[in-house]
Structure formats: C-alpha cells, structure tokens
Amino acid sequence: MGAPKKTPEVSGGSMADISFLMLIFFLMVSTMDKEEGISRRLPVMPPPDMKVEDQKVNRRNIIQVKVNAQDRLFAGNEIMDITQLKNKIKEFMTNPQNDPNLPDKEMTFIEGYGDCLVSKGVISLQNDRGTSYSKYIEVQNELIRAINELRDEWSMANYGRKYSRLNDEQQAIVRKAVPQSISEAEPKDVTKRRR
C-alpha cells in the first residue's frame, strides 16, 4: 500500500445535460402569460327585499352608451362609430362650453388640493345578451381611455406631469378631481328580440 487513495473526481460533463432537462421541464409546465386586463368594480347587489328606487340623477348628468346585439354603438342620442366614442365622452365629461344639456359641475373640496370643479357626469353602459365580448371590451376600453386622457390633461395643467408620473397622494387627488364614474347598468335587453 502506498499513498492514500484519492477519491475519484466526479465528472461534470453531464451537468449541462441535466440542467438542460430541468430547463425543458420548466418550459413545459409553466405559463408565460401575464395577468393583465381591465380592472373593474361591480356595484353591490341590492338586497332582494329592497325596492329598486330610481336614483335621482339628473337627465343631463347621464350619458347612455348602448351596444346592441349587432355590435352597433349608440351613445348620447346618436349612432356612432367606436372611433368617435372617446371624444364624445371627453366632451361630455368636461363640458367646456357649460352647455345646459351636458353635465353639471360641482365645486368640491379635495383634501390636499382645495376647491375644484368636478363633473357630475355618469357614463351608463348597457349591452345586449347578444353583444360580442370583444366589442364590449373595446367599448369599455374606449371609456377608460377617455377618462385616462382627461386625468392626464388635468394633471398636466395642475402639476405639469402626466398622471402616471405623479406620486400616490397626487394621483389620489386627480382620481377625485376626474372620477371614473362608469356604471354598468342592471342587465336588460337593449334590442328587442325578433324571432
């Protein structure tokens, strides 16, 4: 017997193959899809024994956006294309000429900012059971886009920066000054069925 036996070295050549196998396993079992979408809050369901009372919303403060089963769009009092919707909503929410047919503005005190004119406009979105989901999302998207642009404009005018670049308190102020009041009405058929 001579010198003590050396333990043989473990070959590292197959390490690459092993890790390749693991890599492929992970690729198979995992998903890459990001969780993104349009975030909304549903209205609270009224208890069944409560009578549905009409909320006293002035006629001028509400804009009806309807999508029928043929995916046609109706907003305000006219049939329109989806590309026109955003500007219609922006005009409705800002009411630049103080038109008596467009929504009222109310002087509201916002903490951290002061008094500010806030539109009382409400967007009411109605759809038919036959409306396609893609159209519905498209309309929702346009409504949110209109509000987001208004928020950007408001924060540009007041803070000189876009909404997304403001800090949390400022964002909260902007959210109060330009509320996102989209109501999803109780479901009912917009178009009469003819069968």
Next chain:
Amino acid sequence: MSKFVKKGSGDTPSISTASLPDIIFMILMFFMVSVSMRQTDRKVTVSLPGASEIAKLERKDLASYIYIGTPTLQYQSLYGTESQIQLNDTFRSIEDIRDFIAAERESISEADRQWMTVSIKADENTRMGIITDVKQELRRCSALRIMYGARKVSAY
C-alpha cells in the same frame, strides 16, 4: 534552439465547455423566477380580446380565474360547441360559481380577503349573455373586484 518553440500541432484549441452548465443554470433560474406554474388545464379555448388601457394584476395569489369559451376539440363531443364556463379543472354551470367563490375565499387569509379579485378570462367571440350571468352571480356572492382579462394592444 530557442526556448519558445511552439510545441504540439497547430490545431485550433477546442473551446472549453466547463461554463456551459453555469450558463444553462442561469437560464433555468431566469425561467423559474419569471414564470408562474400552470395551475389548471385549459379545457376551453380562450383568445383574449385586445385592449390598450390595461392594468396589471398586483396580487396573483389573490386571484381566482373563471374561464369562458368554447370547449376544446376533445370535449366537444360531450359538451358541444356552445360557450362553457370552466372553474378549476371542470366544466361548471352558473350556479356552481357561488361554491367556487366561497372555496376560493376560504383559501385566502382573512386580512387579504377584501383584495380578492376574480379574473374573467373569456374568449373574444363569446356572447355577453353568459358573461352578464356570471357578473350577476358574482355580485350576488359579493365578489366585486373583477378583471376582464385582455391582452395589450397599442391604441390606434
């Protein structure tokens, strides 16, 4: 002769592959942290509609998913080609949503329950009828935070 005569043949030296495992491991680590595990098998085909104003889901662990779409080919003989609702791993009906939401709510810690979000992943060709029913049922279960799954497209 001089000391610096090159020995051996003039072949190009082979590239050392000793760092290859490390490189692969690095890719592996990247994938492990960046992806989420697939939790359920999709039994319905869902191609999400496009939208430009999308927000990210902040807490993935608080989300429950409702898939709505036409069954995939292998299930069409059983369930037909009408839009179906998939909860967890099975086809379910509107009435089952209540139990599903209750179970999901139970699995979330009490402090986080108010942040529970229901992500509705519906195919873009679905009719709104079934989605309205789902929404009404969610309102009845007071699961009010919802998210319409969409993929990002740039605005025109």
